[in-house]
Amino acid sequence: MIVVHRCHRYGTDFDDGSVISSSSAKVRVHQEGTTTVAIGGELATRIPTGGCMHQDGPMSAYTVAAIGALIDTHRRLAPVLEEHLIDNEGEVLPHLVMADVVRWLVEHRTSDPEVCRSVIGWLEEEFGRGPAEVRGLITASGVEMIPDPGHPGAELRDLLGPVLREVDPWST
Known part of the structure; x- marks a missing residue:
């Protein structure tokens, strides 16, 4: 289980016991002000956030759940996530993980093109169904991190679907 302490949504605490699902990740908000995120029952860590604003941008149960669902899928x-957890003392910083995923895609674009295509497709679907925080995560730390035209990896832009092309600064 991943536990996020005192997480905020839309600037207010939410501690109503609600369950939020994102693909295979499930989030449960508890009365005592913690949020538990289950990711396929396998990947697990404890995240001491003390609030949901981090140096990598806004963090919410939704963005943590999206990262978990992406990795689980x-x-x-x-x-990528395992190295991130080691580097960040067990803390999941969704925007940093997403940027690491894009770097992985760039590195593996020729050796694992089907995985790259599948990840970009997943991001397209998640962008269409996710809340504003998840769309921001995918835009700022996903699409905008794809290398600029003329640089190695820029061809990943060719895999973007119509929804992500709308937020891609290089799409015409």
């Missing part, structure tokens, strides 16, 4: 990305 694309197990080849698990080492």
Whole structure:
């Protein structure tokens, strides 16, 4: 289980016992002000956030759940999250993880093109169904982190669907 302490949504605490689902990640908000995020029952850590604003941007149960669902759906990305957890003392910083995922996609664009295509497709779907925080995560730390035209990895932009092309600064 991943536990996020005193998480905020839309600037207010939410501690009503509600359950939020994002693909295979489930989030339960508890009365005592903690949020538990279950990711496929396998990846687990404890996140002492003390609030949901981090140096990598706004963090919410939704963005943590989205990262968990992405990794759970694309197990080849698990080492990206594992390295992130080591580097950040067990703390999940969604915007940093998403940027690491884009770097992985760039590095593996020729060796694992199907995985890259699947990840971009997943981001397209999640962008369409996710709340504003998740759309911001995918835009700022996903699409905008794809290398600029003329640089290695820029061809990942060719995999963007119509929804993500709308937020891509290089799409015409």
